[in-house]
Amino acid sequence: MHRSGLIARLERHLALTEEERAAISRAEQREIRLKPGEILMAEGGTSHALFVVHYGWLHSAARLAAGGRQILRFHYAGDLIGTSSIAWSQASATLTAVSDCTVTELPKADLGQIFRQQPRLAGLLYAIAAAENVAMSDRLTSIGRKGAAERLTTLLLDILARLRVTAGGVIDSFDLPLTQSDIGDALGLTKVHVNRTIRALERDGVIERNGRRVRILDPELQMRRTGFVDRYGEIETAWLPPAP
């Protein structure tokens, strides 16, 4: 099996011991490959496992009684997902592949083992969960208090920031596998208005498009204008207990 996406993620914050790496490897079970649109876990279904993303994108989404959909988060390599199954046995959101992707199962019981034997990893996972909570807050602020153009720009900057991590360099363009309908469901807009907003950003020289390739002309400028903060760069680890 190839290298774990989760281990790679954790090592960006902390130099893991051999034991810590082994504990995670042991917990990760069978690998699952998904095609775009395939569902990994359905809202309301029962689940006794989390998933680690190794490659590709997914999203988690909630359905409304009225028939709409809200995309809650996008998940990239290194993310530990399906975390709602930690607190309940029923999934609170649907996990769907956006691109081709591979994930591995991580049974809840094995997570318990990690918490028992690797307190430093437990702390780091807790810190990452706290960071994700803050990222969620940013999204809430964006949807609650910003107009369509700014929401869209922020989403594109967020995707760019996440991809820059794995790309290992400062890129300014990427392939966007999302439909405009998906984008609307992520931003709380209709697909029609997403389309108009995208075209307005093009006209205003904020972005360029070529097929599904999107280029942000001056990412740093846009980050300043929207007040975008990358929540995934650094995580403080000084408070963590030492490795055993």
Place this chain on the structure above:
Amino acid sequence: MHRSGLIARLERHLALTEEERAAISRAEQREIRLKPGEILMAEGGTSHALFVVHYGWLHSAARLAAGGRQILRFHYAGDLIGTSSIAWSQASATLTAVSDCTVTELPKADLGQIFRQQPRLAGLLYAIAAAENVAMSDRLTSIGRKGAAERLTTLLLDILARLRVTAGGVIDSFDLPLTQSDIGDALGLTKVHVNRTIRALERDGVIERNGRRVRILDPELQMRRTGFVDRYGEIETAWLPPAP
């Protein structure tokens, strides 16, 4: 010192051992009392501690460059707050007292101790963080995909559900210490529209008001209509490692 709100919260999910209780008591430092409107922690400020709420309400909010504000969450007795300081030393949100309240400090370093010595507590804290993440998702869905009346009803139901826990019974009314401006900032609406929406709910027989007292006429009906889910009732603990 009176009984810790956090211990009470955790014991709703798990029967704690004497050692576990002691570990938390040891970590909780000086008690702080706040009056409505007082700020416990300011966005951008540095902080090396979390806080445990023992009594009263607070909220966390983010400011926008444009001048607006988004209230992210309300915090009640038993909540562990300021968790953004777990991942960074800078606070990402401002914590403000809504009512009179008392909290205690919980230094990050002591949290590290708890993670090292009490893996079961660590797991439970992680599960609670996961549950909060889901609650945040619910809010995102509400703001992204629902109209003003439904957002407001959902907020009132959420407050009711939280108060029912500490009230220890099925209540259907409560004192609402929030201004309409606060409510607007929590729901992504203007205070003017909040006012119109409140009056519409009164006219439609959804709520009654008497000063700051709010009564929801048929909470169960409204829960069904809005698809409200109480995320704070049960948390699964079967996967947790055993107490040492």
Place this chain on the structure above:
DNA sequence: CGCCGAGTTGAAGCCTTTCAACGCTGGTGG
């Protein structure tokens, strides 16, 4: 070759915001 999903565009309507004004209440200082 035809169909279906995705993207695009126009026009009309609705929900929410903005701007403005006024009453009420509780706290403060003369």
Place this chain on the structure above:
DNA sequence: CCACCAGCGTTGAAAGGCTTCAACTCGGCG
């Protein structure tokens, strides 16, 4: 002690951003 002031709640009217409805194009897949 009381007048004043500031903040909150309330309401109206007009404007604006986003949605809805509808139609048309384009490209890929069966």
